Amino acid sequence: xxxxxxxxxxxxxxxxxxxxxxxxxxxxxxxxxxxxxxxxxxxxxxxxxxxxxxxxxxxxxxxxxxxxxxxxxxxxxxxxxxxxxxxxxxxxxxxxxxxxxxxxxxxxxxxxxxxxxxxxxxxxxxxxxxxxxxxxxxxxxxxxxxxxxxxxxxxxxxxxxxxxxxxxxxxxxxxxxxxxxxxxxxxxxxxxxxxxxxxxxxxxxxxxxxxxxxxxxxxxxxxxxxxx
Amino acid sequence: xxxxxxxxxxxxxxxxxxxxxxxxxxxxxxxxxxxxxxxxxxxxxxxxxxxxxxxxxxxxxxxxxxxxxxxxxxxxxxxxxxxxxxxxxxxxxxxxxxxxxxxxxxxxxxxxxxxxxxxxxxxxxxxxxxxxxxxxxxxxxxxxxxxxxxxxxxxxxxxxxxxxxxxxxxxxxxxxxxxx
Numbered sequence: 001x002x003x004x005x006x007x008x009x010x011x012x013x014x015x016x017x018x019x020x021x022x023x024x025x026x027x028x029x030x031x032x033x034x035x036x037x038x039x040x041x042x043x044x045x046x047x048x049x050x051x052x053x054x055x056x057x058x059x060x061x062x063x064x065x066x067x068x069x070x071x072x073x074x075x076x077x078x079x080x081x082x083x084x085x086x087x088x089x090x091x092x093x094x095x096x097x098x099x100x101x102x103x104x105x106x107x108x109x110x111x112x113x114x115x116x117x118x119x120x121x122x123x124x125x126x127x128x129x130x131x132x133x134x135x136x137x138x139x140x141x142x143x144x145x146x147x148x149x150x151x152x153x154x155x156x157x158x159x160x161x162x163x164x165x166x167x168x169x170x171x172x173x174x175x176x177x178x179x180x181x182x183x184x185x186x187x188x189x190x191x192x193x194x195x196x197x198x199x200x201x202x203x204x205x206x207x208x209x210x211x212x213x214x215x216x217x218x219x220x221x222x223x224x225x226x227x228x
Numbered sequence: 229x230x231x232x233x234x235x236x237x238x239x240x241x242x243x244x245x246x247x248x249x250x251x252x253x254x255x256x257x258x259x260x261x262x263x264x265x266x267x268x269x270x271x272x273x274x275x276x277x278x279x280x281x282x283x284x285x286x287x288x289x290x291x292x293x294x295x296x297x298x299x300x301x302x303x304x305x306x307x308x309x310x311x312x313x314x315x316x317x318x319x320x321x322x323x324x325x326x327x328x329x330x331x332x333x334x335x336x337x338x339x340x341x342x343x344x345x346x347x348x349x350x351x352x353x354x355x356x357x358x359x360x361x362x363x364x365x366x367x368x369x370x371x372x373x374x375x376x377x378x379x380x381x382x383x384x385x386x387x388x389x390x391x392x393x394x395x396x397x398x399x400x401x402x403x404x405x406x407x408x
Contacts, residue, residue, distance in 0.1 A: 003396045005403050006368045008349045010262045011271070013278075018257055021279050025253070025286045 102132045107143055113202030115143065115159060116227035122219055124149050154214030155223070156207075163198045163205035170196075176224045183217065193220050249289065252299070257282070259370045260307050266369030267311055267361060269350035277314060281307045301380055304370060308362075308380070315358075352399050360395045367392050 107130045108115055121127075125147035133142040147155040170182035174195070181197035193210040206227070210220045260281050264274035284306050353361055366377045374392065378385040 002400060003368070005349070005400065006364070006396065009265055009269070009353070010369065011265060013258050013261045014275070017275050021257075021282060022253060024279075025282060028283060028286045030287065030289050 100132050101129045103129060106130075107132055111141065111143065111159075111161070113161070113199070113204055115204075116199065116206070117145075118157070118223045119226040121147055121155060121223055122215060125155060125214075128153070149214060152211065152214065154211040156209040158207045158209070159204055161202065161204040163203050174221060176221070177228045181224065183221070185212070185217075193217060195220055195224050197224075249286075253282070256300070256303055260303065262369035262371075263304070263307055263365050264311065264369070266353060266365035268314070269353065273314075277307075277310050280310050284310070300370075300372065300376060304366065304372065304376075304380055307370075311362075348403070349399075352402055356395060356399075360391060363388060363392055364395060364399075 102110070104115075104117065110132065126149070128146045128148060130143060130145045132144075141161050143159040145157050146153040170184045172183050174181050174183050176195070176197055179197050179200060181195050184194050184196075186192040186194070191212045193212055193215065195208045196206065198205050208220060208224055210223075215223075257278065261274055261278045264277045265271065268274055268277070281303070285303055353364065356364065363377060363381070366372045366380065367374075372380070374385050374388045377383070378388045381388070383391075
């Protein structure tokens with residue numbers, strides 16, 4: 001192919017530019033490498049933990065759900081191994097579970113009620129895709145997504161259905177779009193914020209979890225208020 | 229999922245854990261820079277965008293170890309995203325240089341009067357559809373093979389070859405028409 005003329009535009013990089021850039025790069029520290037799990041997997045791991053621990057009443061059906069092979073799979077399946085508490089005691093067990101990664105439109109098609117996603121989040125947060133566990137018959141379905149900033153995931157939304165009853169320790173009760181919600185801050189170093197409520201008309205449970213380094217209590221409530 | 233040990237850069241670099249970043253810089257800086265020159269034709273903007281790509285790459289160089297695919301694919305994926313962001317911004321702002329390029333389309337002779345080879349080529353490239361110009365930039369600016377371009381753009385290798393051949397033929401004809 002006679003394409004010599006196309007080389008005309010190629011130019012050597014100006015040495016001063018190359019040197020200045022290289023010097024600048026030497027001052028850029030590498031970001032901490034991510035853990036082996038991606039954000040979406042991390043979200044699912046967290047939803048299992050949060051839902052199972054924070055809502056003992058639904059713990060048993062939840063564990064039943066994840067111990068039962070879930071036949072219904074949509075999107076691209078991703079094999080994930082969860083470590084969960086067994087019903088019989090403290091021993092942990094690994095449970096293979098099929099999780100699919102979907103977008104909002106796909107998730108909405110598969111969920112039998114309108115999912116309320118935040119219409120507003122603080123600036124700079126980027127949504128992840130949605131991790132979705134389709135419920136086997138009579139079991140619990142799970143849906144989880146996060147919002148990333150840099151390498152962190154400051155905000156998580158977890159939805160499960162049917163919601164059952166929520167009974168958990170809370171620092172205060174607040175009203176979100178006319179519904180009672182429980183606000184709590186984890187004791188200890190993490191100080192993670194959570195806001196939990198049931199969307200009564202759908203029988204779905206919602207948990208918004210936030211990293212207080214990025215999101216304040218008031219912002220968390222503000223985010224929840226846009227979920228209608 | 230590919231394991232880390234299978235991740236290889238193209239050329240002489242072996243696994244990501246063995247990457248010699250100084251060598252990577254020396255090899256890829258001109259290729260990324262010329263990719264932008266072929267896409268944008270403005271040397272200063274090409275430098276700015278090249279710097280953006282390398283700053284992103286440097287900041288995430290450890291993440292690459294857990295990333296998949298060839299190093300050049302990763303780097304040029306960054307470059308394409310940077311270009312996409314640039315054009316998105318330009319669509320909102322409609323820069324003067326773009327306006328002048330569009331004028332040049334209608335008055336090619338004025339451009340050719342400059343008798344500068346690279347100005348001629350820039351003008352020809354400006355007439356290409358975005359997809360064609362991107363493929364030419366990846367081929368001649370970045371120096372990627374058809375296979376690498378196919379991997380990056382998700383076109384088939386055959387498709388890449390066909391489009392590049394067709395575009396080169398068109399460009400050559402216009403180039404030679406002027407010379408003639």
